[in-house]
Amino acid sequence: MSGRLQHRVALITGAGSGIGLESSVLFAQEGAHILLCDINLQGAQKGADLISERYPQVKAIAIKCDVSKEEDIKNAVDTAVKEFGRLDVMFNNAGIMHPQDDNALNTEESIWDLTMQINLKGVWWGCKYAILAMRQNPTDVSKGLHTGGSIINTASFVALMGAATPQLAYTASKGGVLAMTRELAMVHAREGIRLNSLCPGPLKTPLLMDFLNTEEKRQRRMVHLPMGRFGEAIEQAKAALFLASDDSSYMTGTDFTVDGGLSSAYVTATGEPILPPPPSLANN
Template identity: 60%
Template sequence: MASNGRLAGKNAIITGAAGGIGLETSILFTKEGASVIMADISEPALEKALAKVKQLVPSARVETKKCDVSKEAEVKALVDAADAWGGLDIMFNNAGIMHAQDDDAVNTPENVWDLTHNINVKGVWFGCKHAVLALRRNGKKRASIINTASVVALVGAATPQLAYTASKGAVLALTRELAMVHAREGFRFNNLCPAPLNTPLLQDWLGDDQPKRMRREIHFPAGRFGEAVEQAHAVVFLASDESSFVNGHDFAVDGGMTKAYVTPEGPAAPAPQNNAGKDSL
């Protein structure tokens, strides 16, 4: 671990850590000196992600723990596991789902609505609740809790995914409230609001349908989707003491999408490479 890194001496928990933003954040956190517990619902995916972190950061202090964030007992056990290291300092509630059957008000099945909210909202609530309890138990005077929301909680879309959108709007409100409640304890709460990312799930869904692809890409000033590593760098900032006066903020990492009216023409700007390669996607 980097003894003089931006997160040196801090203990972090990351949910949804087996891929995407969670895996890229795990890599950057360990590079910056944090001790990390990577959590996900899939043990095989976690094992693969752990191997990638250790390959890229051989000195990393990192462990894994299976966790279904919709189950409070499992979230409690996850957070309590950091007590062996002196208690957590950073909680990244990143786990979430977007169901294939998620649609509009008429066509979204109730079970899909409930499943989405159990993971995306309850899971964040449980993570925040047990983070606060652990911080108090371990006598922490400052901490950073980051919750993954989405730009769809900030702007509307005529391609509906209503359960997901509503769940991420709930995360915004929940985080804002907690930021106020716990400010005098030194516990900061902020939202990460990613734009759509370059993932196989999205790219496979768009396929060769150019009108469908262009309907989305045209809203990005840079002419491209985001990459997971770009989100992870933002999480490092929110987790670090550099952001000590950033609290209750909705951090949109979207390439300017939510600020755009008319976007530029021409070829897309180049994208950075994810540290974990295809494992990040």
């Protein structure tokens, strides 16, 4: 453990699985106290128990949080401040990719509204209450703690270039996350509050694999991936750690793209992947 988040407090939504779970474990490994938030409390609690077992020097708490409800997000931030005394990192990671999300002709309004409520409005609320909390952070120079903090919002590569498989509501919601993050980064830069978007490429997580539920859909994505494989959640967690830590202290308002080269590719090479994916932290 290098302690890049020593003495810091991180709140992570969607912490019960995928990127959120891997990030929770990795942030704890780096010294942060963690509030794991998920609509699936059982998954979040499993992560908290794992952290407590591996890293007893930090504290991990799991709570149920539906990010489509403003009161749940406010309660999560209030809980972090009450339990740990401050909030240094807010990772607005929770989101959905609905299997009935399609093109402009076939996507139902209810699917559009649900996606926006979770993926965009939920991130707005997360930013709002995190900013209010970070403004109040007490300064402890001996521990390197100050007012301000880092807010990370999960967007997607499809917000930058569009998706080969139609998913209009998801794509539009993630584009909104990018625009909102940039604006908030400019507004709050002088307060020491940094905001950056994390733009993952296609990942081998339940969220995407449930959406790419046919071999045809999976191959349509795979053909665009220069590395020849889907990404792993741990690879996004490592990127989130960089954005959360002082290693990225001069970064705000960025679209941090971690997509295996997809957004730089016109065509891709053929053949098997050369490098295997890194191992998961949460499942070892």
